[in-house]
Amino acid sequence: MNYRRINLKLEHPLAFWSAFPDPSERFFWYDSQKQTLIIASQRLQAVQEQDIANYPYVFYSQSFFDEVKDELWQDFGNEIVAFKHYFVQTPTESYALSCESLPEIRDEKGSKLSNSYSEEASDYQEWQSLYQKLQENIARGKTIKIVASRQIKFTSEQTFKIEPILKRLIENNPAAFIFAYHKAGKTFLGASPEILVQKEGNHILSYALAGTFPRSLAQGDTRLLKDPKNLHEHKIVVQKIKNKMLEKSSQVQIGETGIMALKNVYHLRTLLSTIDTSNSLIDWAKHLHPTPALGGQPSKAALDFLRVNEKHERGLYAAPLGLIDAQGDGTLIVAIRSALFDGKTCYAYAGCGIVAASDCQAEFDETKIKLKTILEAL
Numbered sequence: 413m414n415y416r417r418i419n420l421k422l423e424h425p426l427a428f429w430s431a432f433p434d435p436s437e438r439f440f441w442y443d444s445q446k447q448t449l450i451i452a453s454q455r456l457q458a459v460q461e462q463d464i465a466n467y468p469y470v471f472y473s474q475s476f477f478d479e480v481k482d483e484l485w486q487d488f489g490n491e492i493v494a495f496k497h498y499f500v501q502t503p504t505e506s507y508a509l510s511c512e513s514l515p516e517i518r519d520e521k522g523s524k525l526s527n528s529y530s531e532e533a534s535d536y537q538e539w540q541s542l543y544q545k546l547q548e549n550i551a552r553g554k555t556i557k558i559v560a561s562r563q564i565k566f567t568s569e570q571t572f573k574i575e576p577i578l579k580r581l582i583e584n585n586p587a588a589f590i591f592a593y594h595k596a597g598k599t600f601l602g603a604s605p606e607i608l609v610q611k612e613g614n615h616i617l618s619y620a621l622a623g624t625f626p627r628s629l630a631q632g633d634t635r636l637l638k639d640p641k642n643l644h645e646h647k648i649v650v651q652k653i654k655n656k657m658l659e660k661s662s663q664v665q666i667g668e669t670g671i672m673a674l675k676n677v678y679h680l681r682t683l684l685s686t687i688d689t690s691n692s693l694i695d696w697a698k699h700l701h702p703t704p705a706l707g708g709q710p711s712k713a714a715l716d717f718l719r720v721n722e723k724h725e726r727g728l729y730a731a732p733l734g735l736i737d738a739q740g741d742g743t744l745i746v747a748i749r750s751a752l753f754d755g756k757t758c759y760a761y762a763g764c765g766i767v768a769a770s771d772c773q774a775e776f777d778e779t780k781i782k783l784k785t786i787l788e789a790l
Contacts (some may be wrong), residue, residue, distance in 0.1 A: 458563030481487035482725030487596035558708035561763030563724035580789040588695035602750025749785035
């Protein structure tokens with residue numbers, strides 16, 4: 413496919429997003445590590461993995477479970493999508509790539525108005541019931557860890573405005589990957605700190621991100637590094653990712669466990685990497701997903717539990733998502749700290765890893781802190 417490169421400098425890059433209203437499909441991607449912004453607009457077509465090299469970038473998504481059953485998520489799932497237009501902004505250049513005529517882009521600031529909203533009734537009783545079943549599962553020896561999640565519904569008198577939410581996500585989350593996928597009138601967006609797998613040439617990288625303390629806790633970072641419950645939870649994730657990597661490579665480098673400091677929480681983080689010349693980025697994503705940071709351990713038993721006992725559909729929440737370039741390189745994050753917007757309704761998602769030593773109220777409070785990523789952007 414032939415794409416024409418067009419010099420395009422935008423003081424307000426979200427103007428490119430706004431230039432393609434419904435029914436245009438769009439994807440927004442901001443990589444805070446490389447300070448690179450890419451906006452893709454107007455679906456060209458779904459593509460096969462072997463054809464990725466024909467396009468500047470493709471969007472990749474994979475649902476958390478093998479299939480999506482809930483009507484809310486029926487338009488989202490396992491996809492590789494090429495777009496007609498791309499806007500790319502790096503620290504050194506800014507341009508568009510188009511295979512068709514590019515519409516006029518009005519470089520306007522756009523709204524920063526806040527969205528007013530109300531929350532539905534507390535789901536704590538439902539959480540208590542899920543937590544009790546989960547601990548019974550662990551006590552019977554079926555699992556050692558399960559990542560439970562909540563879906564919280566918020567409503568507004570007006571349609572939620574996506575552009576100002578994206579602006580605030582970038583401002584509030586300098587260490588995260590900011591993403592938004594708009595399709596069929598709905599927008600799934602978030603600010604994920606967690607890389608499932610990154611491929612640069614033959615270098616493969618994955619994050620083990622598990623174990624959390626609130627930023628408000630005095631000396632929380634130092635205490636987190638010594639906390640037995642969180643270190644145990646983190647070790648489960650590191651060991652599983654290491655073992656999965658060794659199934660595709662002969663050696664895995666494991667970095668030192670440290671602190672990832674976000675706006676509202678501290679996380680334990682360990683980087684794992686390997687060298688591989690045989691497998692694609694998508695191969696790796698399918699191989700690693702879900703890690704025990706998103707599903708549990710053992711994986712099959714944890715996922716079987718979640719399928720039966722979580723009342724909401726996860727859809728793309730906590731699932732692999734990102735951009736892949738023509739060389740097959742890219743970053744696929746897990747779509748946490750996220751929400752699905754449908755007109756005047758927002759469905760926000762948050763989860764936490766539960767082990768035998770967990771506390772029901774403390775884990776619920778942890779999900780509330782994680783929800784702040786979305787709520788502070790509204």
